[in-house]
Amino acid sequence: MLTHLTIALDMMGGDYGPRSSIPAAVKAVNQNPHLSLILCGNHQVISEGLEKLDSLHHPRLKIKHCNEVVTNSCEPAQALRRKKDASMRIALDLVKSGEAQACVSSGNTGALFLIATHVLKVLPGVKRPALISAVPTETKDPVYLLDLGANVYCEPQTLFQFGVMGSVVASQRLGIERPRVSLLNIGSEDIKGHEGIKQAAELMRKCNQLNYIGYSEGSDIFTGKAHVIVCDGFVGNVALKTCEGIAKLIMHKFTKALKKHVFYKALAFLLRPVIKKMYKRVNPDQYNGASLVGLRGIVVKSHGNASNKAFLAAIEEAAREVERQIPEKIQAVFEQINAAAVLPSSSKIE
Template sequence: MLKDLTIALDMMGGDYGPRSSIPAAVHAVNAHANLSLILCGNEDVISKELESLDSLSHPRLIIRHCSEIVTNACEPAIAVRSKKDSSMRVALDLVKSGEAQACVSSGNTGALFFMAHYVLKMLPGVKRAALISSVPTESQNPVYLLDLGANVHCDAQMLYQFGIMGSIVAGQALGCDNPRVSLLNIGAEDIKGHDDIKQAAQLMQQSPHINYIGYSEGSDIFSGKADVIVCEGFVGNVALKTCEGIAKLIMNKFTAALEKHLLYKCMAFILRPIIKKLYKRVNPDQYNGASLVGLRGIVVKSHGNASAKAFQAAIDEAVKEVERQLPDKIAAIFEKTHSKDTAVNQ
């Protein structure tokens, strides 16, 4: 564990802005004794929210005033060019300067992606950054999905690199040396899928850095068959949001059914520990926080509609990645692959 951690938060992003990010920040510093947070946004708004929680004078909550906001309607290119004093940009600049070790934002995904690319730059050898997050499975461990929307279309080389980065993330998080990596496809047979997926499969099979186990179908995501599932951003984003929607539907239907009959209510009371454990396992809030991997810094994207609890989960994810020194781990592997490719070409 690192002695001191500093994370910059974009307080003005998302659907709820400081209403969810401020309570999350307060809970996060109380949960992590070595954590300081730089709260980037409108100072007056942030101060009022902190005051309502009796935390205005907290020594590890530092306000950094920003005069601009990147809204959900803002075009990414415009955000990069003209929103230099936005809460999102300032938070990223703090990571670049080294004043903060990570950034967390629930703001405009496209703007965050382009701005992070512009400010932090890519790690050497990495073609494109990708969004990665975990979802629960039937097994003890979750599965890590990427890309979740940073890149709508991906060529074979991008998918291959996502496999490497996903393997590093899962290996660090799960504590395993050889995570199982799979490609999401429309079938498990080798003949299925378009050319980019087939070429990516060949690259993964040949790589010493990937334990490739073949294709996965959509129904395999929750099976625990793989530790990492790689896909294009368009497919990944749809898959993730479908998973979250199904989880909410099941829990809502289950809760409604229990409330319809006195006998069911009694059964629910008896089974409450099991129900709470199940709800905790599938609750999307605890899996909030998709990491933008491949950059020269740590950036965690929270859902735009994240609650305070969900936003805190994103902060917790950033803390873990700082402690694991994730960009350094990725850079080391890509340095090896670059050296090998250079030797082959010579």
């Protein structure tokens, strides 16, 4: 474990802004004695929030005043050009300068993707960064799904690179040397899917650094068939939000049913430990924190509607990535692939 790490937080982004990020920041530093946080946003708002939690003078919480905010309705290109004093931009600048080792934001996804790519740049050999997050499965291990919305359309080469980056993340997080990698498709047979998917599959089959196991269907996401499932950002974003919606629906229906009858209420009391364990297993908050992988720095995207607990999970995810040196490990694998002449010459590291 690192003796000290610093993470920059975009305190103003998302649906709840400081109402969510301030309690999460306070809890994060109280839980981790090695962690310092730079809170980027409106100084007065953040100070008032910290004061309410008796944490205004916490030695490992530093406020970085910012005059602007990247709103959810802000066009990404406009945010890049005109919002240079926004909390999101300043947090990313702190990572670039080395003052922080990672950035966490629940703000505008498109703007975060564009600004992070502009400020931090992609790793050598990487065409485009991708958003990756864990999704619970029937097994003890989650599945890592990418891309989750950063790239709506992806070329075969890009999907291949997502597979490589996803494999590195899963390997580090799960402690597995060769995670199973799959492509999300409309069927498991080799003849299924459009030409781009087939070309991506061929690239993955030829890569010795990947343990490619073929196609997965939507119903395979939760089975544990693969440790990594690759798709374009449009499909991935829909799939992730569908997963979250299903989890919430099941728990809502289950809770509602238990309240209908006195016998069910008594049963619920007896089964409370089991119910809590099950809810903890599927609760989307614990999986909050999609990592923007492929950059020369660590960026974690929290849900826009993240609760205090969910934003805390994103901070914890950023800390884990710093400790595991995810960008450096991704770069090392791409260098191995280049050396094996798997990538086309146009994608080789200069």
